[in-house]
């Protein structure tokens with residue numbers, strides 16, 4: 143397998159975010175040949191405004207789109223806000239979904255996961271995220287569904303993952319499936 147680089151996007155701006163902590167844990171669990179880069183610009187994106195599309199591309203948007211285009215795949219860890227996804231993540235997806243048909247996420251393999259203190263562990267939010275990605279022709283890993291419930295028991299006050307073995311094995315399995323999906327979508331790149 144050629145080396146693969148995945149871009150990890152956390153849908154939380156919180157300093158001690160459980161979702162960002164989950165992505166950091168994935169970085170440390172990545173198999174040989176897989177690098178995971180954590181995107182940190184979500185809070186710098188302007189609000190999507192269709193009027194801006196006619197003018198110069200905002201620098202933060204160009205930066206995000208370039209990172210996504212250059213990555214072999216993307217990992218999105220989303221919090222669940224009001225049974226959906228946070229506005230900052232939706233804003234990023236709106237930018238990444240344009241221009242229609244030529245957007246950076248089109249045909250880009252994606253893995254989704256999420257952590258929440260509730261019993262459902264972002265199950266509802268992830269459904270919303272999957273529906274959005276389906277709409278913009280983004281292939282998403284089907285299994286495993288990684289819903290990290292009762293996250294307050296698994297992360298410390300700084301957002302560091304405590305490392306429970308079940309979650310770790312799910313994170314490894316999700317990464318392995320993202321590698322498979324990436325191979326299916328660009329076999330020449332991963333041969």
Ligand SMILES: Cc1cc2nc3c(=O)[nH]c(=O)nc-3n(C[C@H](O)[C@H](O)[C@H](O)COP(=O)(O)O)c2cc1C
Nearest residue numbers: 154156159160161162221222223224225258259260
């Ligand atoms: C505006 C808002 C809405 C929320 N709605 C939900 C929800 O619908 N379901 C849920 O499980 N948690 C909900 N939560 C709690 C978040 O899951 C919790 O704050 C989580 O730690 C956020 O993720 P983070 O740690 O990555 O920032 C909500 C939190 C906020 C701030």
